[in-house]
Amino acid sequence: MNSPDAIHTADSTAAPRLEKSLSDPRTLASVGLSVITAIMAVIACIPLFSVLIMLIWRGGARLSWQLFTELPPTAFEDGGGFGNAIVGTLMMVGIAAVVSVPFGVLAAVFLAELRPDSKLAETVRFCAKTLTGLPSISRGSFRLCRRRLVDRHVFRPGGRRRPFLVDVADGDVDSGGSHEDGAGSHERGRLRHGVYARPGGVESGAAHRPARYVDGSDAGGGSRLWGNGAVALHRSL
Amino acid sequence: MASLLLDPEALSGKSVSSPPSSFDLFFDRLFRGLALAFAWLTVALLLYILWEIGGKAVPAIFNHGFAFVSSTTWDTNAGQFGVLPEIWGTLYSSLLALLIGGAFGVAIAIFLTQDFLPYQLEVVFKNTVELLAAIPSVVYGLWGIFVVIPVIRPVAEWLHSTLGWIPFFSTSLSGPGMFPASLVLAIMILPTVAAISRDALSAVPPKIREAAYGMGATHWEAILKVIVPTASTGIFGALVLGFGRALGETMALAMLVGNSNQLSISLFSPANTLAALLALNFPEAGDVEVQVLMYAAVILMAITLLVNVCGAAVLTYATAGATGARK
Secondary structure, three states: OOOHHHHHHHHHHHOOOOOOOOOOHHHHHHHHHHHHHHHHHHHHHHHHHHHHHHHHHHHHHHOOHHHHHOOOOOOOOOOOOOHHHHHHHHHHHHHHHHHHHHHHHHHHHHHHHHOOOOHHHHHHHHHHHHHHHOOHHHHHHHHHHOOOOOOOOOOOOOOOOHHHHHHHHHHHHHOOHHHOOOHHHHHHHHHHHHHHOOOOOHHHHHHHOOHHHHHHHHHOOOOHHHHHHHHHHHHHO | OHHHHHOHHHHOOOOOOOOOOHHHHHHHHHHHHHHHHHHHHHHHHHHHHHHHHHHHHHHHHHHHOOHHHHOOOEEOOOOEEOOHHHHHHHHHHHHHHHHHHHHHHHHHHHHHHOOOOOHHHHHHHHHHHHHHHHOOHHHHHHHHHHHHHHHHHHHHHHHHHHHOOOHHHOOOOOOOOHHHHHHHHHHHHHHHHHHHHHHHHHOOOHHHHHHHHHOOOOHHHHHHHHHHHHOHHHHHHHHHHHHHHHHHOOHHHHHHOEOOOOOOOOOOOOEOOHHHHHHHHOOOOOHHHHHHHHHHHHHHHHHHHHHHHHHHHHHHHHHHHOHHHOO
């Protein structure tokens, strides 16, 4: 019973095989899928670098300080820059932020704090999602029709603050102001930018802040709403 | 604390806490009112936009009726307008983009949440993918023209010459076309899909995953049979949102899709989308054409709305049975 042979046979038959082996189809499938996923993730990063390299390769030679400060050249003239476009972009983004941040943030506070489960909140969430999905070109046609523009807000459900940048850039392209002459078009373009520049995910940010901060604010004697709103906003920033 | 309790002033009714002052109450009410007002404004804004665009489109809707949706000619001089090729192009390009971008987006989300990488590398990957969203649409258009089309042209030629009997490869790629457009579109929706799927996957409680490992599942068995199904509603939401974005994408498509009014299932033939049609025809449109374009905008919005409503309905239906597995 106690002979070494007996122990050896018991070991080899009863003890489970603990080390991984690629000959096991389950392990093989697992490793294979991991490799495929890693390759897909790397491939997905290629476009970013490809775009950067293309831009630098094709535009890098013209990069100079005057590019940022001077006006575009007239026909048959060298030099110049796009300083006006930079100033215009900054102004648009600034005004858009001023118009849209309070709108988005307050509506987000309503959704996350005031009545998160009400019918109205559900409707607002649906409308916000629809507005996000609304093609930018329809927003453009809307602007084209209506010469004065009412601001509108767009949440990005699940987004970060990142879409802020994205959407402003997005709006730049088809803001349509360029098709019209006169100072008015610039103004409208700026206002229309407000449509895009909602810092996304304010709602999700506000919803994710730890409840204890709000409770703490209540306990601290803050009036319920103001305390909640301020603390929640602070946390979600 | 003890000193506070023993403080004769505190005992005599003067305490550190006090009822909110009238200013506090006023501010409270103002804040509440503003939040409510802005919430309502969101709804009002959507309705207003629908009303505004719908109102402009009414004459065209009466003039052209259903023929607008079912005919394929767009001739401003003859007054004939039809957007069937554009509707087809919009849906086709978005579906292709969703197939490619969705697969990559979900794969990246899994790759970044299931302990494949050390934390620092995860952050690098996550930021790289999210930076894709920071590239303006028009730069993607340029990139498509200068990089994507030359790169895929030899592949497309080879596919057409050897596998030309398959309808998808039945035409040769002459430059802009459906496939390069869809490819760029896929890259544009990839960050959206990846970010939201990532949130959904990382919201799956670690307990569930550990239980799966404890039962003897391999890494991928746990992912595919336990974690992804648990996060499936969130991933589905990500795909719906990505599809919505793809439907409305304008500039890159206007530059890459070829703007040709034809119905073709071939990946390499030029096509058109509703958004590109609007972008390219608005600047020179006369009064009649503007009404027609508004009609096209209404159709585009109807498609977007339909996708959103269906998405919301499926989400509600899916979460109704499994309240524990939300997100």
